[in-house]
Amino acid sequence: MVSSAELHPVVLHHIVNTLGWHDLRPLQQAAIEPVLAGADALLLAPTAGGKTEAAAFPLLSRMAADNWQGTSVVYLCPIKALLNNLLPRLEGYASWIGRRAALWHGDVTSARRKQILRDRPDILLTTPESLEAMLVSANVDHRQFFSGVRAVVVDEVHAFAGDDRGWHLLAVLERLTHLLGRPIQRIGLSATVGNPPELLNWLQGSALGSRPGQIVAPDLARPAVSGPVPGAAPDPAQPAAQAVPAGEIQLDYVGSAANAAKVIAVLHRGEKRLVFCDSRQLVEELGHSLRALGVTTFLSHASLSVDERRRSEEAFAQERDCVIVATSTLELGIDVGDLDRVIQINAPATVASFLQRIGRTGRRAGTVRNCLFLTLTEDALLQAAGLLLLWGRGWVEPVVPPPEPRHIVAQQILALCLQEHRVGDRLWPEWWNGLAPFGRGAEPIVRHLVAHGYLDSDSGMLFIGPEAERRFGFRHFMEMTSVFTADPEFNVLWGRKEVGRVDPALLSGEVEGPRLLLLAGRTWRVTYIDWRRRRCFVEPSDGRGRARWNSSGGASGLSFALTRAMRSVLLGDDPPGGLTQRAKDRLAVLREDAVDIVHPGGTVITRDPEGDMRWWTWGGFCTNATLAATLTGIADEGQRVDEEYLRLRDDVTPEKWKAAIAGAVLSLPEIDDKALAGLKFGVALPRRLAIATLASRLASPEEAAAVLAEPSRWTMR
Template sequence: MSSGDLDPALLHHIVNTLGWRSLRPLQEAAVTPLVCGDDAVLLAPTAGGKTEAAAFPLLTRMTGERWSGTSVLYVCPLKALLNNLLPRLETYTSWLGRTAALWHGDTPAGARKRILAARPDVLLTTPESLEAMLVSVNVDHTSFFSGLQSVVVDEVHAFAGDDRGWHLLAVLERLQRVAGRPVQRVGLSATVGNPEALLTWLQGSGANKRPGQVIAPHLIDPPSPGAGAEPAPMPSGGPTAVPPGDIQLDHVGSLDNAATVIAALHRGEKRLVFCESRRYVEELGEKLRAKGVTTFLSHASLSLDERRRAEAAFAEARDCVIISTSTLELGIDVGDLDRVIQIDAPASVASFLQRLGRSGRREGSARNCLFLALDEDGLLGAAGLLLKWSQGWVEPVVAPPEPRHIVAQQLLALCLQENRVGEHLWQEWWNGLGPFGTSTAEPIVRHLVDQGYLDRDGGMLFIGPEAERRFGHRHFMNLTAVFTAPPQFTVLQGRTEIGRTDPSLLTERLDGPRRLLLAGRSWQVTYIDWRRRRCFVEPVDGGGKAKWISAGFGLAGSHELTRAERQVLLGEDPPVKMTQRATSALRRTREEYLDRVHPGGTLIIQDIGGHMRWWTWAGHRANATLAATLGTVVVPGQHINDRWIRLREDLTARTWSDVTKDMTDQLCLPDVDERALRGLKFAEALPPRLAEATLSARLADMESAAAVLTEPVRFLRRER
């Protein structure tokens, strides 16, 4: 076997303990650059051996350079993924007389004490746990991280696309300063459309930047059709050959019908079903159990024990169905899975690729996914997504712009970490990382001091009384997470936690007993402890309701996927198998939208009631940008959607021409709803105008809005 520069003892175990006759292409390609200390992003389809591609070279470096203490951090976005990876990394490190350990929010206090007493060589953790270790009075972070040499970021695209990515980069810059050396950064990902940009993002500030490269052998020499591989991502979104895989699209019309289809098909097989909401997971789980199907559930509001039952089903059960939100989308080892089923459509092509990659891992099997659309909109969304997928297009991973609230959080966290920070020295901790530049951060520092979040004395900054009041609960643990979770009540049967539910289910008016649906079962509420946010229940037969209110803006269609839906309505079919039900429903949908799409541009339609709509098919963020820009002709206060914008009823073609002339150079940021500001964690630590500016920038899609404004517009009056 060709293995480059791997440690001989490690190589012995790869051959004799694992029984591998050769390394996979990614693993082979990663050896030399990682052993040499380069930064890298490793790309491969799901189950492509990315963990080993990173671990084997880094363990070789560890031995050859005689690293001591905790020298490698393995960072993941999900605790479940860390739990899944720990046995493998414990095995690999033990071959070389080294150790690996796990530290996240569910790690018991005793295990943490053992880690602090005898530092493992590899620590598996989350960014939030790293932050907690840096600010904790119980952890000597200078000593603990003094040996840090390398960081592996698994599912790096999941970080880069939201604020957890900015938080991770900021924490890594602080860790480098604590360690006193630049730290090698290795990202693992299966689905990105812009890998070079992702590598640049991962490398952070650029201070002491190492050589870096994208390692993706499957993009250079892709598998032959029929191998069940994912299509090569294409940043430009250009067309390619139809990707391989058994993909089917069906229209079932309701969740009841979806349960009937799932129960009837593929009996004896292990099936993983993805839903786009926790409520659908619960309702489908209850319906399948009523049909006698062995069913497991996984979503973020279930207790740890309930989630672990679903994860264990991957490895142990056979004839069963596992229903999940995106919690089981990322790289948890799914074992011998037979089928993937998708209810309606996921939010992105990248998400679909992750889910598709759960299947087809047995030799001789193909990757597969059965889409079950619950209504015509779900069918259209799935068809549009599959059309973009068939063209080889994957969303580029783009970091959210202007993360000023993360700057505020990091300034407070740094003052907790160091107790006191020089008022002119704090910038050095982030080495000029994008949002931490002087022009962005100094107004935030002034606001934090003015509002009492920070105190200033003798040229030093330290935690102030307002930060103590807002974030000091439980030793400032609320300061370590950069996302806001809506308040929920813990649901208990006796002392056993089942999960958490939305408080609105406990306060809404109703006749008769109050019943909840959680973990796929119905429960009757027996007592509510309002002060401690606890709800006690007993099992009942049916009648339970499930409900959660999501934080932030919820799902919003992108410009590319909404335009793909328009292409489907104009007659373009995704090159997948479609059932007769799906074909008939798609035909009805095309007839319904016949006068709302046109191949030559957009349409402004006045219906018989006088209402005027501009059918842009531009996506949510582009429509929000257009509505803000064209305020004089747009109906104020409307709810923005992906497909159309409500216009004033007295609008004429001449007025439209005058208003939109040269408007592509005068685009405006969308207005911000006050309720949205409450979903931006640490927004209260920003001047209001900066908090609003942050959200406005994130709601906008200037490029797509400008493109739509250049398209021809037709005015139509609907006569029927």
């Protein structure tokens, strides 16, 4: 029976009588003491491990016992769909003690927002961007609205910490803390990560060292490892091999999306299957093929309308024999009902992502977690095998914030001036409570903002300038609260119903006959394009349309760890789980073809009869970008960086090679103007600082140094 005397009696009563629980899960029991004590905490458990309740039950107990008033808990999620999914649960839990929860994000109507402002909920579910939008909005009295905040819960905290949204989140929390003039308890929820202590330290922000913090992870049978990696240079500190994690894994090679659809159509009939793809285009193509084969299929990705995604997810949750094809939008714990199978097309780029996906299965008693990999290309087969090799050895990527977030510093200073209307030109660092990099070291950025009109300065005060109004002022500065640049897309409308959004290139290229689009797994004929308002009108059509979206963002490519694991597979290491005969046969061919480009003793340099020279580092994208910038005297100029090799000049000899390596001084990768354009708020930085920011994020100096230190073997192909 539940015996948690520390919880409020009313909360405890409802756990037993309303939920019908006879006991709490280990994480939920272990979280009670630190959360009730007001400590910052990182709660770790596998997907569906009860993390939300582990935070909610003790917070509601404190709310009732200490009579918290107003909005006292802010619950942050990385995506709106997860907030929508969580709202009914948190509404129910809050009602136990006569309290309320409410949702605030971009899809919430203005009428509902006005109601929330009139009658503040006890728990506010929102995103960091919407939280900042409330701070800067002229319609929200942020001092009054947030005056009662005592705790912040950050769900899927690892999804924030590894990119610029994490810096933005931390900066907004520091501003909220300064606004209140007192600490706010911070509770992070996450699945398995490779470096829990560092993640907790990151979450505490400026309070690190001044407030207690605790990692709570009783559900994890064994700690994750974040290094060394399989295939790296020998390391005497490398941990001993661990038992393969539990789960039914199978790796197959099918060769095409059409073949993948045929396999899915005949496999696991009568079961509910979630299929992950790592591009919206592949989601559309696979969904269309499955429907053509008579499979009940639903789709979910970011370029579908909110209503379209919601209909798909709700219908999928209610069906039994069906498939939903999705991008990572369904990776982060959104409830899609009782799931039987996870199928992965090709492979995700990280072990952490794979853990999130396989964690969607095995939730019913008597079932186990499972994942079927259907790879479409040889490269994807090798990547999936390398990923499973890392997973089998208990390795998970460390969550590392991107370095040098100078553009976020610029954004935050502008947002602060928008929030407060005017800020003292010597007092602005106080708003971030000493958190680097938002302190005095950012003064060159402030001077640049003033010099170029983003800020005005008068009588010792800073306020929004004309250039910030011009660049970011439209839609009431809505663009100011988002740290990513999104590619422009056209809204697709069927009558008054929005279907989703498409890349404008699909609407501008020449076509023979009608212009057909593939969206929501269906084919549409374009009937009219409104270029000024960026929308097009469609009607259903036969045939097969085209799907396309540009990918935007920072550096792409595989990591050092994953690329080295792929090398280990080519050298003979077999991944855990079952391999179909097709996968075994194709992997044997890959190993035979790679005999000249991998060697257990170090790297390999090859030269073919045409003089093409390649240095097979197997170092990953960032490592090879760093090596290309470092070895300019022998590296081929202007080459496209590859994860596996670096192209060398055709006149390089072993002697020139040795001289270049001996004198190598590691350099930062070069940055082009296209990359700079993708750095939102980079325009508000001095160009040299914007370049330095991106270069530091592309660099991988430790791995590059390790590769340079390895022996190299020369061979003719």
